[in-house]
Amino acid sequence: MDSSAYVSLKDVVFSRSGRRIFDGVSLEIPRGKITAIMGPSGTGKTTLLRLIGGQLRPDSGSIEVDGHQVPALRRKQLYALREKMGMLFQSGALFTDLSVFENVAFPLRVHTDLPEDMIRDIVLMKLEAVGLRGARKLMPSELSGGMTRRVALARSIALDPELIMYDEPFAGQDPIAMGVLVKLIRDLNRSMGLTSVLVSHDVPESLSICHYACIIADGKVIGAGTPDELRDHPSRQVQQFLQGQPDGPVPFHYPATDAAEDYGLMGGDS
Amino acid sequence: MAQRTTEIIVGLFMIAGLAALLVLALQVSGLSPKAAESTYTLYADFNDTGGLTPRGRVSMAGVTVGTIESIALNKNTFQARVTMSIQSDIDTIPADSSAVIRTSGLLGEQYIDISIGGDMDSLQDGDTFYSTQSAMNLERLISNFASGR
Amino acid sequence: MIARIASLGRMGLDIVSSLGRSGRFLAGVLAGVPNPATGFPLLVKQLYAVGVLSLAIVVVSGLFIGMVLGLQGYTILSDYGSEAAIGQMIALTLVRELGPVVTALLFAGRAGSALTAEIGLMKATEQLSSMEMMGVDPLRRVIAPRLWAGFVAMPVLAVIFSVVGIWGGMLVGVDWLGVFEGSFWGNMQSSVDFVDDVMNGVIKSIVFGFVCAWIAVYQGYDCVPTSAGISSATTKTVVYSSLAVLGLDFVLTAVMFGNF
Numbered sequence: 001m002d003s004s005a006y007v008s009l010k011d012v013v014f015s016r017s018g019r020r021i022f023d024g025v026s027l028e029i030p031r032g033k034i035t036a037i038m039g040p041s042g043t044g045k046t047t048l049l050r051l052i053g054g055q056l057r058p059d060s061g062s063i064e065v066d067g068h069q070v071p072a073l074r075r076k077q078l079y080a081l082r083e084k085m086g087m088l089f090q091s092g093a094l095f096t097d098l099s100v101f102e103n104v105a106f107p108l109r110v111h112t113d114l115p116e117d118m119i120r121d122i123v124l125m126k127l128e129a130v131g132l133r134g135a136r137k138l139m140p141s142e143l144s145g146g147m148t149r150r151v152a153l154a155r156s157i158a159l160d161p162e163l164i165m166y167d168e169p170f171a172g173q174d175p176i177a178m179g180v181l182v183k184l185i186r187d188l189n190r191s192m193g194l195t196s197v198l199v200s201h202d203v204p205e206s207l208s209i210c211h212y213a214c215i216i217a218d219g220k221v222i223g224a225g226t227p228d229e230l231r232d233h234p235s236r237q238v239q240q241f242l243q244g245q246p247d248g249p250v251p252f253h254y255p256a257t258d259a260a261e262d263y264g265l266m267g268g269d270s
Numbered sequence: 271m272a273q274r275t276t277e278i279i280v281g282l283f284m285i286a287g288l289a290a291l292l293v294l295a296l297q298v299s300g301l302s303p304k305a306a307e308s309t310y311t312l313y314a315d316f317n318d319t320g321g322l323t324p325r326g327r328v329s330m331a332g333v334t335v336g337t338i339e340s341i342a343l344n345k346n347t348f349q350a351r352v353t354m355s356i357q358s359d360i361d362t363i364p365a366d367s368s369a370v371i372r373t374s375g376l377l378g379e380q381y382i383d384i385s386i387g388g389d390m391d392s393l394q395d396g397d398t399f400y401s402t403q404s405a406m407n408l409e410r411l412i413s414n415f416a417s418g419r
Numbered sequence: 420m421i422a423r424i425a426s427l428g429r430m431g432l433d434i435v436s437s438l439g440r441s442g443r444f445l446a447g448v449l450a451g452v453p454n455p456a457t458g459f460p461l462l463v464k465q466l467y468a469v470g471v472l473s474l475a476i477v478v479v480s481g482l483f484i485g486m487v488l489g490l491q492g493y494t495i496l497s498d499y500g501s502e503a504a505i506g507q508m509i510a511l512t513l514v515r516e517l518g519p520v521v522t523a524l525l526f527a528g529r530a531g532s533a534l535t536a537e538i539g540l541m542k543a544t545e546q547l548s549s550m551e552m553m554g555v556d557p558l559r560r561v562i563a564p565r566l567w568a569g570f571v572a573m574p575v576l577a578v579i580f581s582v583v584g585i586w587g588g589m590l591v592g593v594d595w596l597g598v599f600e601g602s603f604w605g606n607m608q609s610s611v612d613f614v615d616d617v618m619n620g621v622i623k624s625i626v627f628g629f630v631c632a633w634i635a636v637y638q639g640y641d642c643v644p645t646s647a648g649i650s651s652a653t654t655k656t657v658v659y660s661s662l663a664v665l666g667l668d669f670v671l672t673a674v675m676f677g678n679f
Binding site: 273276277279280283284286287290291293294295297298299300325327374379 | 460463464466467470471474510514572574575576578579581582585604607608609610611612613615616617621
């Protein structure tokens, strides 16, 4: 890694309702690059983003964003830091009672005192960047899933953040919408120099755009490096995930008692 | 809906609320918009105040001229001492007037009626009525009422 | 047996912790001075949603309750030949009790459940989270205006309810059953006191408004963000609000009108 880390996690431990989700996770997200965080469903990838955003606090360990210790920040400082972050939620999370235009204008209206015509120009510029300038009068309920995400993307970059986090941007998208999103993420990173964090389990798409990837499973980082390094990773677990093999170190079966016992066929041939 | 329309409708809603409160004040509770008037205090001792309550009215010839402030037992005479405040402009109540406890209607509330005397002097602030007439005994009235209906 | 006791204990702990969370939640909502420039339009919008849109059901219920009071009161009072006291009866019943209480119950059903469902859905669709990530505190931006709107709207609705009810009672008593209008109003005016009756009723409705809005927004904010979670939160809003209103009504009545 040639650039310094924008976000760095050290030995983060986090558990929720008695279940340990992260057990000593350490990773670095380099400035100005796209980092993909991958892992099987249910490993708490979204939780990781919430930890970085300060919505959740780790049980122990340090989370540093742009030189600030996130868990130690006071409310006000945290909100100030969040103005430098954008987050694209899985569902888009557009405000359903506001039009597309107002959704994108929302962070500008709240955080700046810009005059109305300037807000209009910025919003149209951001919508143009995601190719939806023409859809500004629509309500969120009239948008398709892919368009919703693009509007949400325009909204998260409205304040020109330094860090943008994508939560499962490709989940449930048709190939065209996926292609559009891949292109957008790459363009945004290149043109604005954004530090991007991508949480996903879509291996090919993620590996195709990221500079750096890390794989999380069972509360630990099991592999990290550039896409090429990962493809040649010695760990069987990493290979199983990348190639999508149904059985391997991560078993196909959820831990259970002996099948024969469950079916009531003690000693029988199943 | 445009913000402006919403604002107007909400404004009308608030005005409706204020108007309703005004109706409750003026029409329902009979609050007169007069400012708090100046009053003076008179006392009366009764053998029995019956169901007289503070805030009850004091009237002369059916016109309300004041309110009952408090009712307390006089420990020396074992009579009830009623404190009432009378509007200052009614300052010519003859000194030999008497205070009578009456009931408005059959089941209505009790109030003090001042029956006018003939003295040339008038009662001053802090004076006590010379003669009083206690609440009428309702028992007979009720038995009549119960059987005679 | 031990398991029963343990589950009872867990229930108690759950209740206490939920009370604690709702208190902290309330403190979070009320902390910080709202910015009048951004806060006022939001408040107006919520006043429209919880106040103006509840007006129809409040007016119609008020009218019918007043009319029923008129009819029932007349039948009973005319047995004693004192049907003129009907105005007094209707006004006191409405202003002291039915106005604030029935309005609060209707409010919980009409506006409270809607608030809970709306906030619950905003939570389920990550709108609250995304707001937080944009550096906007949803407690102040989303919850506070709704809480204040309930607080302001309830007394307004309650006095409107009382006035409409009294008018309905007059319609039945005076226009239908022929009670003399002068004694209808006269009796009412001599027995209803502005401070002791009307203002106490208004204070009651302010308390109810606050409690109902608090329960509604808290249930929405605290719900499990799934469809089952939202539906159970909505039910809880209506049930808890109704119970809280009736219980508080007794306490307030005892303090205001009881002779302690």
